Amino acid sequence: MIRIYVVMMGFVLGLGSSLIAQDTLHQRTSYIGLSLGLFQMKVKDQLVMPVRYEGANLNYALSYTRDRLRSTQEFEMLLSIGRIQAEPTSDRDFNARFKSPTANIYWGTIRYSYLHEVLQWAEQWSLQGGLAAYLMINARHSERWDNSQINYDAALVPAALMMQIERSLKTRRKNFVASFQVELPMIAYVMRPEFSGVPDFLDHERDFLSQVASTENSGWTSINGFPRITTELGVTLLMRNSNRMRLSYGWDYYVLQQPKRVRYASHTYLFTLYTHL
Secondary structure: OHHHHHHHHHHHHHHHHHHHHHHHHHHOEEEEEEEEEEEEEEEEEOOOOOOOEEEEEEEEEEEEEEEOOOEEEEEEEEEEEEEEEEOOOOHHHOOOOOOOOEEEEEEEEEEEEEEEEEEEEOOOEEEEEEEEEEEEEEEEEOHHHHHHOEEEEEEEEEEEEEEEEEEEEEOOOOEEEEEEEEEEEEEEEEEOOHHHHOOOOOOOOOOHHHHHOOOOOOEEEEOOOOOEEEEEEEEEEEOOOOOEEEEEEEEEEEEEOOOOOEEEEEEEEEEEEEEEO
16 A cells, blocks of 8 residues: 555656646747848938938848746847938939939847846736847948948947837637837947048048047947837747747837937838747
8 A cells, every 4th residue: 555655656746747847848948030021221321421321121130039937038130231322312403413322231239138027917918128238330331422431330238128018819720929119228338430520531640440440439328319219019929839930020210419410210020930949
């Protein structure tokens, strides 16, 4: 009788530990994400761009995501390389035929984010809050800009505030999660090239690369000096093999006032495949 009791207890404990292990595995999942999409941007730099430049190019992203019971961490790299063109200009503005100039763009972001659930209601809704840190660069190049052929604005943001709301959606065969996210930088180190403050100026006694990387026009600022808002709306399909597919739309807008005003806005459409690790 004692042997039977011991065997039964061993079976129950073994089953319980197996269920706990499976539940922990379900709660602690990791994914590698590959993204491809369309990146449409508009930018106007008052130093070298008397008109607004815009264009649509391909966007690529690679990400690593760790999900926990009530939190999510993500590390991602986004990149877009292509061309933008000046907005169409009437011949009457120049009293001559005018071909809209073009420029090369190099846009990229390396970003880490952490979200934690702060509120849940009706079993389908969830509110999450957290922080993000990222390095962003938006570089433009055109031979028509004379001494300012290379111009860029970049930002190192060690702390950005994030809020996200999620809702679970179910059909007869599919499970979805819809989400909306807002992000605002709290503090940032904004970088601009040294020659961006003085039109048609270049110090010929120094090499060009050192002037491009100079911190003369760089410095720390708050959201007042780097007002930026980033939003994302997405729908994620939870697949039976534990993988995920996601469609998302992102909108990004910021303004720089010093040393010359820069206005930037972009629309991003991404398809992401998350592979379970």
